[in-house]
Amino acid sequence: MFKHLIFLLLPFICFSQSKDLHHDLFQSYDSFKESSLEIRRFKHSDVTSLLDSLKKEKDFEVTILGRSIQGRNISMVSIGKGDINVLLWSQMHGDEPTATAAIFDIFNYLKTDQSLIENLKVHFIPMLNPDGAASFSRRNAIGIDINRDAVALQSPESRILKNTRDSLQAKFGFNLHDQSKYYNVRKSEKPATISFLAPAFNYEKDINEIRGNAMRIIAQMNQIIQGYARGQVGRYNDEFEPRAFGDNMQKWGTSTILVESGGYLDDPEKQFIRKLNYVALLSALQIISTEGYKNATLDQYLSIPKNDHKLYDLKIENLKFSYLGMDFEVDLGIQHIEKENKDHSAFYYLGKISDIGDLSTHYGYKALDAHDLTFKSGETYPKILEDFEAFKTLDFESLIREGYTSVSINNMPEEVKFTSYPMNIMNLEKIRIPKNNAMPKSPVALGSDATFLLKKDDKVVYAVINGFVYSLKDNENEVRNGIVK
Numbered sequence: 484m485f486k487h488l489i490f491l492l493l494p495f496i497c498f499s500q501s502k503d504l505h506h507d508l509f510q511s512y513d514s515f516k517e518s519s520l521e522i523r524r525f526k527h528s529d530v531t532s533l534l535d536s537l538k539k540e541k542d543f544e545v546t547i548l549g550r551s552i553q554g555r556n557i558s559m560v561s562i563g564k565g566d567i568n569v570l571l572w573s574q575m576h577g578d579e580p581t582a583t584a585a586i587f588d589i590f591n592y593l594k595t596d597q598s599l600i601e602n603l604k605v606h607f608i609p610m611l612n613p614d615g616a617a618s619f620s621r622r623n624a625i626g627i628d629i630n631r632d633a634v635a636l637q638s639p640e641s642r643i644l645k646n647t648r649d650s651l652q653a654k655f656g657f658n659l660h661d662q663s664k665y666y667n668v669r670k671s672e673k674p675a676t677i678s679f680l681a682p683a684f685n686y687e688k689d690i691n692e693i694r695g696n697a698m699r700i701i702a703q704m705n706q707i708i709q710g711y712a713r714g715q716v717g718r719y720n721d722e723f724e725p726r727a728f729g730d731n732m733q734k735w736g737t738s739t740i741l742v743e744s745g746g747y748l749d750d751p752e753k754q755f756i757r758k759l760n761y762v763a764l765l766s767a768l769q770i771i772s773t774e775g776y777k778n779a780t781l782d783q784y785l786s787i788p789k790n791d792h793k794l795y796d797l798k799i800e801n802l803k804f805s806y807l808g809m810d811f812e813v814d815l816g817i818q819h820i821e822k823e824n825k826d827h828s829a830f831y832y833l834g835k836i837s838d839i840g841d842l843s844t845h846y847g848y849k850a851l852d853a854h855d856l857t858f859k860s861g862e863t864y865p866k867i868l869e870d871f872e873a874f875k876t877l878d879f880e881s882l883i884r885e886g887y888t889s890v891s892i893n894n895m896p897e898e899v900k901f902t903s904y905p906m907n908i909m910n911l912e913k914i915r916i917p918k919n920n921a922m923p924k925s926p927v928a929l930g931s932d933a934t935f936l937l938k939k940d941d942k943v944v945y946a947v948i949n950g951f952v953y954s955l956k957d958n959e960n961e962v963r964n965g966i967v968k
């Protein structure tokens with residue numbers, strides 16, 4: 484009987500898979516993911532070696548368009564035999580690499596199947612700003628924001644993009660960025676994991692056919708992403724910016740779609756968001772190739788909720804504490820700030836209190852209600868340890884239960900800034916002696932380290948260590964790293 488059931492269901496399963504390209508793309512993603520790009524801080528040399536191997540691929544054309552200010556090659560990969568030119572460019576801001584990684588996943592897919600771009604010739608410029616990528620910073624080597632240089636064209640990177648668009652007369656363009664992980668979807672606690680914009684081409688924000696087509700494509704991309712990150716798509720601010728590339732591309736006649744990759748819970752290297760880029764961009768190419776976007780309406784685009792900027796990594800609600808004899812009850816907004824190593828290849832987190840007060844209009848990726856808990860500053864363990872080896876053998880859970888959030892070490896190497904343990908370290912080599920007679924500091928202060936305890940009935944229930952929650956109640960340690968001060 485069960486066999487019959489499966490037999491009956493089979494045609495439906497096959498039908499739905501062939502109908503929904505995006506579903507297939509999502510399911511088979513792991514076999515196309517470019518495994519050499521796994522963290523966001525990859526460099527031009529990583530991309531160059533992948534481009535070199537693409538030169539050997541049939542149907543892939545790799546062209547060097549020019550060089551960045553510091554002399555790094557900027558390349559374009561062209562694929563397809565159709566008449567409609569589509570241009571995609573990523574990482575014009577050096578610290579916005581999510582779509583660059585997705586583009587290399589897309590290459591792996593197109594090596595095996597190009598049927599979905601049948602009527603197109605697709606041109607990709609991955610990593611338009613390799614100098615910015617080297618220092619993981621937004622701007623180029625002389626500090627120009629390439630996205631404010633579309634008219635002045637003072638940077639070689641900007642001229643390369645403009646000349647390429649002009650020579651191709653690209654009918655469609657994808658301007659691929661990352662946005663702050665603190666953007667949320669308006670009036671929602673959900674992050675704007677992907678935001679879209681069909682940029683305006685004038686201050687009046689008129690909608691002509693070129694901009695309208697970009698809106699229709701976005702309307703369909705939105706529907707696809709909703710299936711994998713429901714409620715997590717926002718619409719980016721459409722104020723006209725006369726210096727920006729998206730706005731000018733639209734003006735020059737290319738239907739331009741801005742894609743912004745934001746944040747997603749527990750995805751610090753944005754690998755799930757990269758997968759969403761892969762699914763949405765390949766689907767969009769098929770939508771353009773088949774002119775499927777003509778079925779979408781402008782209203783579908785305009786009904787995508789707007790972006791807002793009201794998210795924190797951790798929000799602590801109703802925290803009670805005392806200072807100078809007064810009692811306060813506040814919410815805390817805590818951010819996990821990325822501190823990089825010298826060569827911009829890795830980072831650790833510094834948990835900071837970024838806002839204090841009534842944050843009822845704000846949200847957290849994670850939230851903790853402290854209304855029935857008591858605030859307590861963390862203490863430093865009184866015994867001074869000789870070295871880091873001794874530290875590693877400590878029972879951190881017991882120390883936290885006893886109220887300790889940091890340990891002093893005598894011989895801690897200066898260069899160590901963090902550890903993977905749920906405990907901060909005071910490096911006695913570096914410690915500052917506080918000034919006498921200074922007004923005591925508030926135990927909760929803007930910009931101060933987010934490390935403290937929350938007690939109930941005189942027992943520690945939660946420790947916030949470097950902005951991350953260690954729950955003794957559920958025995959859950961979410962601390963990504965402690966810091967060395």
Ligand SMILES: [Zn+2]
Binds near residue numbers: 576579660661
């Ligand atoms: Zn950007």
